[in-house]
Ligand SMILES: Nc1ncnc2c1ncn2[C@@H]1O[C@H](COP(=O)(O)OP(=O)(O)OP(=O)(O)O)[C@@H](O)[C@H]1O
């Protein structure tokens with residue numbers, strides 16, 4: 318594994334009973350980069366992310382994080398190592414208050430209550446809209462607000478690698494822009510990001526490097542800038 322490589326997946330195979338969902342996926346995420354994974358519905362994007370987070374077992378292949386083989390480790394151990402995932406559909410705790418959802422995000426962090434409070438203050442500064450809704454039940458937030466909260470909750474664990482599964486899903490253009498602005502800001506703060514998106518144009522615009530996945534296989538990879546100009550990518554994913 319190269320020094321600047323944070324995550325490396327080699328030849329990953331995942332099955333759901335007899336469905337061969339991932340057929341030898343290989344990809345790398347370098348430290349400080351945003352890497353996007355794009356593909357059609359059912360291509361295997363979520364499955365890839367869930368395997369990294371330890372939520373789905375793999376049958377063959379290796380997942381390395383910071384030079385350690387974490388393949389099929391328990392999900393809470395993977396989280397402790399510094400990988401946080403914002404799942405598809407957000408999965409916030411809808412019956413809890415916004416502020417309590419955030420607090421739960423920091424439960425793996427071994428630091429003083431004052432410093433954890435500082436993390437939350439920073440989040441509220443980035444998302445003033447959340448600050449106004451601290452004492453609101455999370456389930457009553459709008460879809461876009463729930464997405465922000467889900468990202469906030471993941472950030473409270475101070476992840477080295479943040480994994481986002483379709484953060485723009487179901488959001489209005491203004492919110493999509495806001496979410497992507499946050500993603501760019503996180504990068505400047507040194508967070509490494511693996512991003513899965515249907516919105517290929519946005520995903521490629523913010524990313525350094527990108528992969529296209531089709532029915533469980535990586536078919537195209539390259540600098541995100543080059544993929545934006547790739548005729549095959551344009552035709553299949555950019556509606557041009
Ligand atoms: N729990 C499951 N049981 C059986 N098959 C599954 C399960 N989860 C996913 N699959 C199948 O694995 C394949 C990949 O699914 P996955 O959810 O990874 O796709 P995706 O790229 O995230 O799609 P989408 O863009 O719709 O979210 C699909 O064919 C899907 O039907």
Ligand SMILES: [Mg+2]
Nearest residue numbers: 362363364405
């Ligand atoms: Mg998915």
